[in-house]
Amino acid sequence: MRRDNEFRYSRLANMLREQIVSGYIKPGQFLLSENELCKYYGMSRTSVRKSLEQLHKEGLIVKKVGQGTIVSPDFVPSPGEKRTLRILATSPSHYVDNCLGTIIEAFQARYPQIDVKLLHFPSFNFWDWQRTGAELGVRPDLVLVTDRSFAESDRLDPFIDLGDKLPDLLDGFYPRIVEPFRHEGVLRALPVTFSPVYLAYNPRLFRRFGVPEPYPGWSREQLIEAAGQLTRDEDGDGVTDLYGLSLSSFPSRWPVVALQNGVKFDATTSRESIVETLKLFRDVLHRKRIATLYQPYRSKINLHAFLREKAAMVLTTSIEIAGWRSEGMTFEAKVAPLPFGPVKSTLLVANAFMIHKDSGDPELALEFLRIALDPGLQTELARDTGFMSCLPDVNAVVWNKRHLESLNITGRHIENGYFLHELFADSHRLDDLSGEMELFWAGLEQPEPLADRIYGILSGAT
Incomplete structure (x- = not known):
C-alpha cells in the first residue's frame, strides 16, 4: 500500500508539473484547491499534499496563506530543443497507468530524437479543460479519450478523419468497435482497447465455501443461489461482511441487466421488461x-468490495480489472x-485516440498510432496487463475460445454489444433516468411506480 501511495503522489506531481511547464497554468495563476484536486483526480488529500510539497521543493509553486497555491511568478518555461509529440489524456485513466508508458517506450525506441509529453486533464468537464488549454496555446497532437468522453464532445470537426489516414489498420479491427466512433x-477517433461489461468472479471464494463455479449456460436462478451461498457473516457479529454479488448504480454498469431483460432504452421498450429488471435489483x-x-x-477505487474480497462476483470490464491489479488485487478473477x-x-467501453487538425506534426501522431496498434505490442500489453485488444487476431492468441465466448465475442463478431452513447444519443435522458432511480437504489421505492416513470421517459411522454 505504501508503494501505491507513493506512485499516486508522484503521478499527480507529474501531471501538475507538465501543466506548469507546458504553460497551461502560467506563472502567478492559481492551481485548483486541494479539495478540487482530490475530486477531479480521484486521489486522497495525503497524496495531493505530498504532490504539492514536491512541486514546492522544486520551486514551481508558492503557497499563499488563506488564498491557495500559485505557480511561482519567477518560473520561466524553457523552450525545448527536441521535436515533441504532445498527448492529452483524461485522468484518472487505467489505460494511461498500465499501457501508455509501454507504448511511449516503444515509440521512443524507434524515434529516440522525439520527446513525448503527456498532459492530463480531469475527466470531469474534460472538453472544457481542453478548450481552455487551447485558448492558452496548449495544442496536443493526440487526445486520448474514453467512449463516454468522445460522446460528450460537442465539436468533433476539429479532429482529422482517421479512416482516411489509416485505412489499412481498420481491416484488422472488430467492425463493431470502430463504427460508433464515426x-x-x-x-x-480510433479505439486502442475495449471491453464488454462482464461478470467476473473470485474463484478462491467459490472454492473456500464449496460453491460450484459458473459455467456456460448457467441461469439467473443459479446466479442468485450462488450469491446467497457466498453471502456471509464471517465474524459472527450479526452484520454481513461478504456479499455474493457487487452491483453498481453507475450508468456504465446497471443497464447491462436491463438489456438482458429486453429493455431497449427507446420508445419500443415495454413496461414489463423495466419492471422485471427493477424486481431483480430489488430482490438481490x-x-x-x-x-x-x-x-x-x-467511493475510492481501492475500496471496492470485489478487490478487497468482500464480494464474490461483480459487473466489471477488463479495463477496470487491470486497474485493480495495479491496486494490489491478490487473486486472478x-x-x-x-x-x-x-x-x-x-x-x-473503450479508450480511443483522436488527432487534432491543429497538430504540429500529424504524421508523427499517425506513426504513434501505428506503433500503439502493432499486433506484437498489442499482444504484449494484453498478456502483461489483461487489457483487450481491438484486433481479433491478438485476442484469439491471448485468450481461449470459452473466455471470449463468455464475453459475447465470436471470431470478429461481438454479439449485441452497445456503447452507452448508442443507447442514449441524448445524454439528458440518461441523467433523467439516473435521477429517478436514487430512491430506488436506497431501497425506498418499489419497482412498479419507478417503472412507470422510466417508461414515460423512454417513450418520450416526459
Whole structure:
C-alpha cells in the first residue's frame, strides 16, 4: 500500500508539473484547491499534499496563506530543443497507468530524437479543460479519450478523419468497435482497447465455501443461489461482511441487466421488461440482501468490495480489472457468462485516440498510432496487463475460445454489444433516468411506480 501511495503522489506531481511547464497554468495563476484536486483526480488529500510539497521543493509553486497555491511568478518555461509529440489524456485513466508508458517506450525506441509529453486533464468537464488549454496555446497532437468522453464532445470537426489516414489498420479491427466512433461518416477517433461489461468472479471464494463455479449456460436462478451461498457473516457479529454479488448504480454498469431483460432504452421498450429488471435489483439488494451496491462517485477505487474480497462476483470490464491489479488485487478473477435475463447482450467501453487538425506534426501522431496498434505490442500489453485488444487476431492468441465466448465475442463478431452513447444519443435522458432511480437504489421505492416513470421517459411522454 505504501508503494501505491507513493506512485499516486508522484503521478499527480507529474501531471501538475507538465501543466506548469507546458504553460497551461502560467506563472502567478492559481492551481485548483486541494479539495478540487482530490475530486477531479480521484486521489486522497495525503497524496495531493505530498504532490504539492514536491512541486514546492522544486520551486514551481508558492503557497499563499488563506488564498491557495500559485505557480511561482519567477518560473520561466524553457523552450525545448527536441521535436515533441504532445498527448492529452483524461485522468484518472487505467489505460494511461498500465499501457501508455509501454507504448511511449516503444515509440521512443524507434524515434529516440522525439520527446513525448503527456498532459492530463480531469475527466470531469474534460472538453472544457481542453478548450481552455487551447485558448492558452496548449495544442496536443493526440487526445486520448474514453467512449463516454468522445460522446460528450460537442465539436468533433476539429479532429482529422482517421479512416482516411489509416485505412489499412481498420481491416484488422472488430467492425463493431470502430463504427460508433464515426461522426457524420467520418472516423474521428480510433479505439486502442475495449471491453464488454462482464461478470467476473473470485474463484478462491467459490472454492473456500464449496460453491460450484459458473459455467456456460448457467441461469439467473443459479446466479442468485450462488450469491446467497457466498453471502456471509464471517465474524459472527450479526452484520454481513461478504456479499455474493457487487452491483453498481453507475450508468456504465446497471443497464447491462436491463438489456438482458429486453429493455431497449427507446420508445419500443415495454413496461414489463423495466419492471422485471427493477424486481431483480430489488430482490438481490434489499429482499434477499445478497448483493452490495457500489456507488463510484462516493467511493475510492481501492475500496471496492470485489478487490478487497468482500464480494464474490461483480459487473466489471477488463479495463477496470487491470486497474485493480495495479491496486494490489491478490487473486486472478475469472469470467462468467452473463445470466441476468433471456437476451444475450451487454455494454461496451473503450479508450480511443483522436488527432487534432491543429497538430504540429500529424504524421508523427499517425506513426504513434501505428506503433500503439502493432499486433506484437498489442499482444504484449494484453498478456502483461489483461487489457483487450481491438484486433481479433491478438485476442484469439491471448485468450481461449470459452473466455471470449463468455464475453459475447465470436471470431470478429461481438454479439449485441452497445456503447452507452448508442443507447442514449441524448445524454439528458440518461441523467433523467439516473435521477429517478436514487430512491430506488436506497431501497425506498418499489419497482412498479419507478417503472412507470422510466417508461414515460423512454417513450418520450416526459
